[in-house]
Amino acid sequence: MxxxxxxxxxxxxxxxxxxxxxxxxxxxxxxxxxxxxxxxxxxxxxxxxxxxxxxxxxxxxxxxxxxxxxxxxxxxxxxxxxxxxxxxxxxxxxxxxxxxxxxxxxxxxxxxxxxxxxxxxxxxxxxxxxxxxxxxxxxxxxxxxxxxxxxxxxxxxxxxxxxxxLGYRDQLTIVGGGHVSRALARVAANLEFEITVLDDRPDLPTLATNDDAHHRHVLSYDTLAAAVPPGPHRYVVVMTVGYRTDEVVLRQIVAKHYAYLGVMGSAAKVAELRRALSEAGFTAAAMARLRGPIGVPIASRTPEEIAVSVAAELIAVRNQVRH
Known part of the structure; x- marks a missing residue:
C-alpha cells in the first residue's frame, strides 16, 4: 500500500x-x-x-x-x-x-x-x-x-x-517500471513524495508489484508528454529498459522545466543521449538541466543501492529549492 x-x-x-x-x-x-x-x-x-x-x-x-x-x-x-x-x-x-x-x-x-x-x-x-x-x-x-x-x-x-x-507538495515521476524503479519507489515513499510510475510494458511484474507508488500507468512512451507536466515541485527520473526508449522519453520532456530531471545510465550513455538530443535541436540550456549519470557517488551496484543514491540526490535538490 x-x-x-x-x-x-x-x-x-x-x-x-x-x-x-x-x-x-x-x-x-x-x-x-x-x-x-x-x-x-x-x-x-x-x-x-x-x-x-x-x-x-x-x-x-x-x-x-x-x-x-x-x-x-x-x-x-x-x-x-x-x-x-x-x-x-x-x-x-x-x-x-x-x-x-x-x-x-x-x-x-x-x-x-x-x-x-x-x-x-x-x-x-x-x-x-x-x-x-x-x-x-x-x-x-x-x-x-x-x-x-x-x-x-x-x-x-x-x-x-x-x-x-493538503497532501504532497512534491511529485516524483519514475519513467520505467523495472527493478531500480521498484527500489526507488520504496525509498521515496518515506520522503514525502507523491509517486507515479510509468512504463510501456503491460505485463511487467515489477510494475504490477510496485505497491509503494500512488499511481501506476501503462502508456506509449512517444505520447507520454501529457502525463509528465512541468512544475517547480515535480521531479522526474528516467530509467526505461534501454537507450532507445530513454531517448524517446526525453524527446517528449527535456525542454520542460522541472525541479529535477535525470536519466539513469553510464557517463558514456548519457553523453550519447545529450549528443543525439542536441542534434535533434534541443538547446544547450535544456541539456544543462538534464542530470546524468544520476545519484550521489557511493559506488552503488544493486538496485537498492542505486535507489538510495538517487533518493539522496533528490533530497539535495529539494532542500536547495525549498521555501
Whole structure:
C-alpha cells in the first residue's frame, strides 16, 4: 500500500479524541528559518495520554508537550503563538536547543466544533484530494477546496493566519517500471513524495508489484508528454529498459522545466543521449538541466543501492529549492 501523507496519523489522533469527547491540542510550526529542527508545517497533536507527530524534537518539543497537557488539565484556554530561538545567548524565547535557527509554534486547543474540519482534512489526505486548511484566531480552523501559490503561508501580527495545502507538495515521476524503479519507489515513499510510475510494458511484474507508488500507468512512451507536466515541485527520473526508449522519453520532456530531471545510465550513455538530443535541436540550456549519470557517488551496484543514491540526490535538490 502506498505511504500516506506524513500528517495523516496526526489528524487521525485529533479526530479520534474529539469523537470520544476528549480534549486535544494541535501544535504546529507556522514559521521557521535557519538551522531549525522544526520546519514550517511540522505538527503534532497532544492528548492527555498520547501524542503523534513532531515539531522538532528534543527538549523544546518536550516542553511544548508538557505545556499542551497543562492546558488540557486546566480546560483549554486561548491559542498561543510563541517564537522559539535556538541560541543560548537569546535574551528571550530560548528553546533550550543550540541549533542557531528559529521557529514559531502555534498551540491551538482543538474544540468539538473543529471535528468537521479535521474529518475533512483526513478525507482529503486519504484520497489525495486537492485542498488546503487554514487556522486563525478570528475564523478558527477551516478547510478549502482551492489551493494557493505557496504550499505554506503565514501572516503574523494581531490578525495572524496560517494556511497550508493538503497532501504532497512534491511529485516524483519514475519513467520505467523495472527493478531500480521498484527500489526507488520504496525509498521515496518515506520522503514525502507523491509517486507515479510509468512504463510501456503491460505485463511487467515489477510494475504490477510496485505497491509503494500512488499511481501506476501503462502508456506509449512517444505520447507520454501529457502525463509528465512541468512544475517547480515535480521531479522526474528516467530509467526505461534501454537507450532507445530513454531517448524517446526525453524527446517528449527535456525542454520542460522541472525541479529535477535525470536519466539513469553510464557517463558514456548519457553523453550519447545529450549528443543525439542536441542534434535533434534541443538547446544547450535544456541539456544543462538534464542530470546524468544520476545519484550521489557511493559506488552503488544493486538496485537498492542505486535507489538510495538517487533518493539522496533528490533530497539535495529539494532542500536547495525549498521555501
Amino acid at each position: 502506498p505511504a500516506a501523507p506524513r500528517d495523516l496519523p496526526v489528524w487521525t489522533l485529533a479526530a479520534a479524541s474529539l469523537r470520544a469527547g476528549h480534549a486535544a491540542v494541535l501544535l504546529c510550526v507556522v514559521r521557521s528559518e535557519g538551522s531549525s529542527p522544526g520546519r514550517q508545517g511540522f505538527k503534532m497533536v497532544v492528548t492527555a495520554e498520547a501524542a503523534c507527530g513532531s515539531i522538532g524534537g528534543g527538549i523544546m518539543e518536550h516542553k511544548w508537550v508538557e505545556l499542551a497537557r497543562q492546558r488540557l488539565r486546566e480546560g483549554g484556554g486561548a491559542p498561543l503563538l510563541r517564537p522559539q530561538i535556538h541560541r543560548r545567548e537569546a535574551p528571550a524565547d530560548r528553546s533550550g536547543m543550540m541549533c542557531s535557527g528559529e521557529q514559531e509554534v502555534l498551540l491551538w486547543p482543538l474544540r468539538p466544533i473543529d471535528l468537521q474540519a479535521v474529518q475533512a482534512i483526513i478525507a482529503a489526505l486519504q484520497t489525495l484530494q486537492v485542498g488546503a486548511w487554514q487556522v486563525s484566531e478570528a475564523a478558527g480552523l477551516q478547510v478549502f477546496a482551492a489551493v494557493s501559490a505557496h504550499f505554506y503561508s503565514y501572516q503574523p501580527g494581531p490578525a495572524w493566519e496560517y494556511k497550508e495545502q
